[in-house]
Amino acid sequence: MITLSKLAKIFHTKDGDVRAVDDIDLTIDKGEIFGVIGYSGAGKSTLIRMLNMLEAPTSGEVDVAGRPMHSLSKGKLREARQEIGMIFQHFNLLWSRTVAENIAFPLEIKGVSKQDQKKRVDELIQLVGLDGRGGSYPSQLSGGQKQRVGIARALANDPKVLLCDEATSALDPKTTDSILDLLVDINAKLGLTIVLITHEMHVIRKICHRVAVMEAGKIVEQGDVLDIFRRPKQAMTKEFVKQVTEPEETEEALNHLLDREGIGHVLQLTFVGGDTQRPLITDVVRKFDVDISILQGKISQTQHGSYGSLFVSMNGESATVQQAVAYIREQEVEVEVIHGG
Amino acid sequence: MDNVLIQAAFLGDVNWDNMWNATVETLYMSVVALLFTFLFGIVLGLLLFLTDRKQLWENKAAHFVIGAYVNIFRSIPFIILIVLLIPFTRSIVGTFLGPSAALPALIIGAAPFYARMVEIALREIDKGVIEASKAMGATNGQIIRKVLLPESMPALVSGITVTAIALVSYTAMAGVIGAGGLGDLAFRDGFQRNNPEITLTATVIILVIVFALQFIGDMITNKIDKR
Structure with a gap:
């Protein structure tokens, strides 16, 4: 579903070049929940943002759902992005719109008719468990509810891939678990491929099938979650495993x-x-x-x-x-x- | 005798017909100028914001030119701006006297002032929201129409309220060079003919207009702000 080859991103700063992502090769299969874990500054955020070209790679290739993201024209990239949902640490909802209007936003962008919009929004509100809150504004919701709106919005156009950028890092442990349960549920129901980045091993443990550990722009270790837990090889991985075990x-x-x-x-x-x-x-x-x-x-x-x-x-x-x-x-x-x- | 004095002090020779006409002229100048200021200010403010570094239409040269234009016209004292613009006004309105002739100067003076407020309002928008819209595949036009403008609307409205109040006082200054309106009436009939009651009455009416504007502006801002 997702293939990265020789992917690199170099930021030019006053103090010299920073290789945020350093020649990464990675394959993520259809329908799996793939986690990338690392401390802040490891480059995981840059990595996930290159999957939908919010960050343009310096070199290398990004293939998502059969499209070469790195070489698409602007128009084609917009089309491709409609098939890649994304949720964020700080939710990034429009405060001026109600829950229903926020969820309808990507449908408006795609040009879906008003009637179909309403139908789809109702389904999504049901799916994420926000029945009856469609008319509320984001400011009237709790953090967990806001992320549910974010998830519904990300799913509106039936994406093939869902990117989660530290989606639970701003939530308390209990809410984190309920959002993670929802993601597992969606993964099972819709067969959606989910890529998430996090610094919490708890998140990896709870929902991921496979995991990659990032350090200084490189993937230092990757594999099935259970194998990684059983036999962590790198010091960095051992540290993360300890967080949970x-x-x-x-x-x-x-x-x-x-x-x-x-x-x-x-x-x-x-x-x-x-x-x-x-x-x-x-x-x-x-x-x-x-x-x-x-x-x-x-x-x-x-x-x-x-x-x-x-x-x-x-x-x-x-x-x-x-x-x-x-x-x-x-x-x-x-x-x-x-x-x- | 006393009666006459009191009458002179409180009612004097206030000609209510003139006062009414002047009020209408002031309102006309303010409202028309405000509409154009709103339009030009939003466009200029958007351009200022969008051409800035790391924004959707990043363009150094365009940003510099628009920024320079805004700064220059915002800095020229209004009374001087009117005089400077007399040839321009004459060429597009045909005369430099009367309420309509005040409009070009009012708009050219107020639009850059509002443009800066628009730019500030747009900067206040959470960058994450713009990023999320890009991630959903929105075009720049959609981002402007569906994100930038709605998300900054309360700040845009409170900005236009401040600008409207500034415009009312600009119309009074424009009056001095023959634009008509309450400023003109207060200056010529009130000050030059020594009828302080006319000046006072004109002042009270201007205050009422300003308070009404502020009230309406605050009301709309509160209503649309869902944060």
Whole structure:
């Protein structure tokens, strides 16, 4: 659906050239939710804005839904843009228009008849769950509702691709989740390809199928979300994965524990996929003569199953502990002995 | 005797027919000039905004020329502008006397003043909204008609209110060189013939006009501002 080849964007500034996007090759498949994560300044915003040519690339090619975006004439580019919806961090609604009029805006641009506009707007209002708010002005809505209007507006012309530029970064956690649920819902219902950029691993975990990690204009790592969570390779990726899998202050709390006398073995168990449902700890305690106490833990849901990590301390005979660890490994749970091994 | 004095002080020789005609002339000059000022000001303001850096029609030369025109005509004191424009006025209106003859100077003086306010109003628009419209595939014309003008409308209206009030006082100055209207009446019949009550009455009427304009302007601004 989307192919980027040798895509680059160089900004010329007083302090020299900045390679915001540095020779990126990327393929995004039809119907997938693809996330790009990176800290601010990584170039992810420039990258997504080049998908609909809001930012013109310095070099390279951008193909979206079979159109070479980088080489279209102005008129053709406008047509192509009507097939690419976009939502924004700050919603970018017209305050002078009601919810219904905002959603009708792209239809007006396309020249859809008034009658069809009304019909389509009603459908969209229903789809994003804003029934009864069509006559309200954006200033009367909450942030989450504003983003729903933004989504409805982006979907008005039945786009093939939806671009989300930090779409949940201005929302509180609860509202973020409801907007993410809506995006998943739309992805499933309409088979829409969604590309989103974010700095929150939570967003990637919750809705993305695949993810690319960006640093200094380059994609340093990419793959299926679960694989990335399971085996992050780059330091940057590990940092992002930690955001979700490790409870805050884990390191501090653990260091504190490790200083204690007689703590025994401290293990980090990493669960991937459906394994989190099984009573693993109970199994181990029944089978082996060890004591287990849980130090810290966090389990998260991803689009492909559960993912989480559990920190436990295990006390017992050294050999028994080894056997227990081997047993846990057999259950396809990754074990890292971080102390006492 | 006392009666006469009081009469002279409060009613004097106010000729209400003249006063009425002068009021109509002032209103005529203000309203017609205002309409043209609104049109030219919006066009000039849009051009100023759109030709600026990183805007839709970025064009350094055009921006410089329009900016220079606006700055020059906004800076010339109005009374001097009228005199400077006498040959121009004569060539298009045929005379430089009477209310219609005041119009070119009023419009040329007020449009640049309003254009700057239009430019400021347009700058206040959230850039993200313009970007979103581009992302939806809007043409520049659609962006101007459907985004720039509606989104800046409250500021455009409060700007035109300020300009209208300035125009009313410009018409009074234009009166001094023979344009007619309340300014003319107050100066010739009131000041030069020593009838202070005429000056006073003309002043009160001008104040009423100004307050009415401000009231209407504020009302419309409040009604259309949905932020």
